[in-house]
Structures are given as structure tokens and as C-alpha cells.
Amino acid sequence: MSGSGFNLGLDDASRAGVYEVAAGDLPVLAAAARDAGLLVRRLDLDGCRDKRALLLRIATVLDLPGGRGGNWDALMDALRDLEWLPAAGYVLLLDGTGPLRASLPREFDALAGVLQEASAWWAEAEVPFWAFMDGAAETTDEAP
Template identity: 40%
Template sequence: MTGPLPAPGLSALLYGSTPPGVYDLPPTDTPARVLALAADADWRAAPLRLDGVTDKAAFLDRCAADLDFPDWFGRNWDALADCLMDLSWWREGSKVRGSLLIAVDWDAFRKAAPEAARTAQAIFDEAVDYWADSESPLTVLLA
């Protein structure tokens, strides 16, 4: 389940005192600032730009493009879960402290495609839980 990022905020998340999760991006932060802070903290981060995305197919297409999913991505919910639970395609060749996905314009997508957004968020929750106890957790920020 999503909720606000607990105080003290993003720095605590990136340096390990706040657990990984699916959180709302604090209104005082911007995706660009988050990406910069994540890079400084040795996190692999990427924006998922959802502007104009109004259905499942467009969401999955945007995931493939923005997150540079591997060729085997099947553009369905199971394939999304598979990609987020096997991040080897994203972490190739580098040791990172964590992975951060920023879903930009999430509210607009959620309003346009509520069922698809619920399913996507459930997959985000499962993937975050899967990676939570690893050396390199996954966090999703909904912006």
C-alpha cells in the first residue's frame, strides 16, 4: 500500500534508515531532484513518464521504453512482474545501493485508468517486497 514518504524523507530512504516501499513523492521534491540525489547515493534510478498514458497497453509500452526493458518483455502484467523481480537487466555491470523507479504523472494515469493503476501498483508492491531484504532494495515513488 502506498503512503507518504516518512520523515525525514528522501535522504533517509536512500541511506537506509527508512525501509524501501511504494511511497508518494513528497510535494517539496521534484523527479529531477530525486534522480540527482539517487545518483549521488549510488542508487540506480529512472523516471517512468506517464503523461498521456490512459490504458494498460500504453502503460506497458511506456514501461518498456522508459525503463529500457529487455527484449523478452511480453507487454503484459506477468512480464512486468518478471522484469521488476529480475532486475539483472537493469543492474548490469554495476553495484548499486538500490533501485528507484519514479512514476511521474501517476495521479493522471490513476484517474484515466484506475483498474490498470491498481494492478500496476500491486505489482510495484510485490516487487518492492521481493527486494526489501536484499543488499540492493527497490523503491517506487509515485509522483
């Protein structure tokens, strides 16, 4: 049993991906991910009014090296690298996605696609890379 009492199989890279969850589940997922030895980063997307602000918020939270993540391709490259954040696996918890989905649906879909692609890339290396988004989205799967 894990220290928090939660063992959700988050160390299984083959199950990792982008999932929608209730906002209240994010703290439980954070605890389970830490217990599984994964690096957890929480992204509060509330207030992101455009693509530039969204990418800057992600770059800041992930501590991307300078010049990385300025567009979708650069973000994808950075997410496939993460050498500055060595870990057995990664969990991104995305908060405040509702306003982003409503005001910037193309950017939201692009972000979900980049995260899914990063997860698939890491799965080939048998490293779990999860993204959990609060709320509903057509571009995500159901939670594990």
C-alpha cells in the same frame, strides 16, 4: 554528506517501497538516489491511455529485453530480474500519475501493487527498490 547534500537513507532496503510524494520532490529524490549509488529511472505516465501503452512506456524506460513486460506477470518477472540494469539499488520516479489514476484506476492500482511486490522481493535480497509517485493514491504509503 552526499554530493548533493541530501542523505535520505535510500540505501536502506528495509525502508524501500512505493510512496506518494509531491511532484516537486522528484528531482530531490533523483539527486539523493544518485548520491546513494542507486539507478534512477523517471517514468512519465502522462498520455498513457490504456494498459498496453502503460506497459510499453515502462518497458521502454526500463529498457526491458524484448518480450518482457507485456502483461502484469511479465512485468513482475522483469522487475525481479533487472540483470540488464545492474545496480546497488533502484529508484523509479513516476510522473503524471494523476490522469492515469483518473482514467485507468484498475491499471494504476495493479501497477502500484506490482511495484510494491517488486520492492518487497528486492528487500529480501537487501537491495533497495523504491517507487515514488507524484500525487495522492490510496495504494501507497507516506514518503519516508
